[in-house]
Amino acid sequence: MADSRPVTTTDSGIPVPSDEFSQSVGADGPLLLQDHYLIRKLAAFDRERVPERVVHAKGGGAYGVLEITEDVSQYTKADVFKRGRRTDLFLRFSTVAGELGFADTARDPRGFAVKLYTEEGNYDIVGNNTPIFFIRDPMKFPDFIHSQKRRADTHLHDNNMQWDFWTLSPESAHQVTLLMSDRGTPSSWRHMHGFGSHTFLWYNEAREKFWVKYHFKTDQGIKNFTHAEAAAAGAEDPDLHIRDLHSAIRRGEHPTWTLQVQVMPYEDAADYRFNPFDLTKVWPHEDYPPIDIGTLTLNRNPENYFAEVEQAAFEPSNLVPGVGASPDKMLQGRLFSYPDTHLHRIGPNYLQLPVNRPKNAVHSYGRDGAMRFTNPADPVYAPNSHGGPVADPNLLAGESYDVTGEIVRSAHRPHAEDDDFVQPRALWEKVMTDTDRAHLVANIVAHASAPEVTDRTKTRVVDYWRSVHKDLGDQVARGLHVNGK
Known part of the structure; x- marks a missing residue:
């Protein structure tokens, strides 16, 4: 059957060598700008919708401050992470796949994007409420989002598309396990964690290098809705999360998160038991224990939603001295894609908008373009x-x-624990309670029982979850009345 299918081409009709893997220096190395198909694919994807965001369309946010309480100068020279430093910030929460009209309580990951107005320019930590993601290569990102959006013929969302993509992408199992648990329906933004998700490079004054991950742990405690509670809450108030955050800050109940970092010595990455830059995996805490380094507090509501929340532009490429990118392929793709999206959605001078403007002086040779507020004086080169x-x-x-x-197109080089099902299996076996497991099964069955989900897809759904754990797959099989035992 596969031989009868046409070969993927670019929009210019040129045959494409891979729909899944970007071109990189070695299997685990950084991506190459010469991969014109990846660049064109991402650029076209970034321009698909006007004017709402392609992803993270609906959200809310608030201003606050990050205070660093511990000395991490042995790891990074970044001024923003000096002990005692207080840095103003703006934080935007969002749903990911949902559109502007979606209920805040829909089953979806939640965006957690922090813009830090540092003394050395803006530093953006752009993550989610999960430490992982569905895919590890940006080549698949437009396709993943398309599977979460609307069909071309009916303009309806289609659960069959989602399960079709997920079951053909085994690396998604870890994130889908979290998504289908009650963590997929948080009761409020105040009651969920945030994560930088990606791996980043830290380097200190002595030029010593470390790999790090960011964790923002809610001090309000984790609270989630069950599937039924989320449906009821969304029906009563589809803007529940926006309203909850705004009301809490207005009452003076300022939510806080403890900032933690996991630190991996630079040399450990070379022979770690799995690829530490793989966005579908977490670093076990027993290997790299999280370290408390500060507190994030939200204390001020925006005054104009459109000017501040809707036009806020976050980009992982905003890195200050002391912080660098890693070979994480999804991060590498986002370094290009995010600012490219803002250029299209907001305009060439979006960084001059008040919510995006850095606190320190800008000395740039960039000039002109639509809606330019300030232009550099001569010399202009x-x-x-x-x-x-x-x-x-x-x-x-x-x-x-x-x-x-x-130069290859490859998933990544083999490691001891590259099985995509090892970590979601650990969630099922070691982390979830009996109630969590029951809710996970019920949520999967409810989602995969949508009338558009075909019997063929349901069979793959069962196989997918049996790969995570036989008991989980068997329970899903009984719920779907497919391949049951």
Whole structure:
């Protein structure tokens, strides 16, 4: 059957070598700008919808402060992470796949995007309320989101598309396990964790390097809805989460999160038992215990939703000295895709909007374009001999690292624990309570029982969950009346 299918092409009709894997330096190395199909695919995807966000369309946010309480100068020279430093911030929460009219209580991951107005420019930590994601390669991101959106023929959402994509993408199992648990329906933004999700590079004044992950742990405690509670709450108030956050801050009940970091010595990544840059996996806490380093507090509501929440633009490429990117392929794709999206959705000068403007002075050669508020004076080019700003090559010290390998399109090199089902199996066996397991099965069965889900897809759903754990798959099979035992 596969031989009769047409070969994927670019929009120019050129045959495509892979729909799943980006071009990288070695299986685990950084991606290449020369991968024109990836760049074109992401660029086209970023421009699909106007004017709402393609993803994270509906959300809310608030201003606050991050206070660092512990000394982490042995790991990073970033000014924002100096002990005692208080940094103003804006935090936007959101649903991910849902549209502007969706209920806040829909089953979906939640965006958790923090813009820190540091002394060295804006630093954005753009994550979710889960430490992982559905895929590990940005080549599949447009396809994943398409499977969560609307059909071309009926303009309806279709659970069959979702399960079709998930069951053909085994790396999704960890995130789908969380999504189908009660963590997929948090009762409020105040009662959920946030994560930077990706792995980042930290480097200190001595140019020593470390890999880190960010965790924002809610101090209000975790509270989730069951499937029935979420449906009832969403029917009564589809804007529940927006209303809850705004009302709590207005009452003076300022929500807080404890910022933790996991720190991996730079050398550990080379022979760790799985790829530490794989966004579908977490670092076990017994290997790298989270360290408390500060507190995030939200204390002020926006005054204008459109100007501040809707036009807030976050980008993982906003990295301050002391922080760098990692070979995480999803992060590499987002470094390009996020600012490209903002250029299209908001305009070429979106960084001059008040909510996006850094607190420190900007010395840039960028100029002109629609809605430009300020333009640099002469000279307008670099290099120049007329007093214009100059770059500081010393800022690269510590951020660089060696990469070697052939140019390939590959998932990643084999590791001892590369099985995509190891970590979701651990959730089922070691983390979830009996109630959690029962709710997980019920939620899967309810979602996969939608009338549009075909018997063929249901069979794959059962196989998918049996790969996570036989008991889980067998219970799903009985609920779906497919391949039951």
